[in-house]
Amino acid sequence: MSGPTADVSVRVAWADDAPAIAALQVRAWPALYADLLPAEVLPDDVEAVAGQWHQLLSRPADARARVLVALERNRVVGFALTSPATDPDADPVADGELAEVTLDPDERGKGHGSRLLQAAVDTLAADRFTRAVTWVNVGDDTLRTFLTDAGWAADTAHRELDLDGTGATRVKQVRLHTAIG
Template structure:
């Protein structure tokens, strides 16, 4: 029988978080990202960024969590991760200068990644539930995330947890090409 759980990341998790992120992006987003968009991303640099995010977060509300699975008496295997932070005003903007939610009471989830070979075992749901529980404890009333517009798997995952698109789209530059992301949000009440 397998043991599955979510815990707060520690600095020793940084290399595995970076590996999961880069490998998953290369597999899951190969057709959605422009050619070469990930070519310049080095594992060492990604590991350093995750080490800093875990070991020296800007605030107590900046969190990184990891999901793991242990089979039998073996060592636990890190299978996914999530990051959460207080929402930036840009995360909640809507056209014409108003806001979807108050950034002071909104958590942003910039990353929630489960390595594809560990998918469909509930790890993503456990990560999302843990992030939401911590955000509620911090006083958050709303949550937002951005998902690639062509990432129907992630959009379906969030929709199954009650998240909704609000019609806001942003474009980001990747190697000179534009990629589109849609914003999803949820009330945490």
């Protein structure tokens, strides 16, 4: 006799998921970006953030721009964004981008990230991309290790972003890639 199994899944997000995604973002981003951004610039108004998510989910700019949600039962515990890659050196037909992967800090280590990553890659492959890219903050060893353990590798591209437009808040990133499809 086998034991009970968890009711976990990943699916494409619906507009009705906007409040749950927003609440997760508001909870998770302070831990994810504490070393990069001052607390006052992180989103804290769940309703305002939910409005932005609802807009994105209702009217995506590109049919291949997707938001995926990781669920435990019917509770959103993570989300990922996929789209065509926008880098200047990207091949718009071949290169898809994993723009973000965010998990509820209390849900890490339970397999949600792996399921979400696999679903994101499967989604990019279904959209006929043959390579996936993502940008990782130089200091985010946890995410970089997670991705490299899953077969992603640095491709020598790097960038520095000016997050506040003044030069006071800068973040260095490296690009990782993997073949898909």
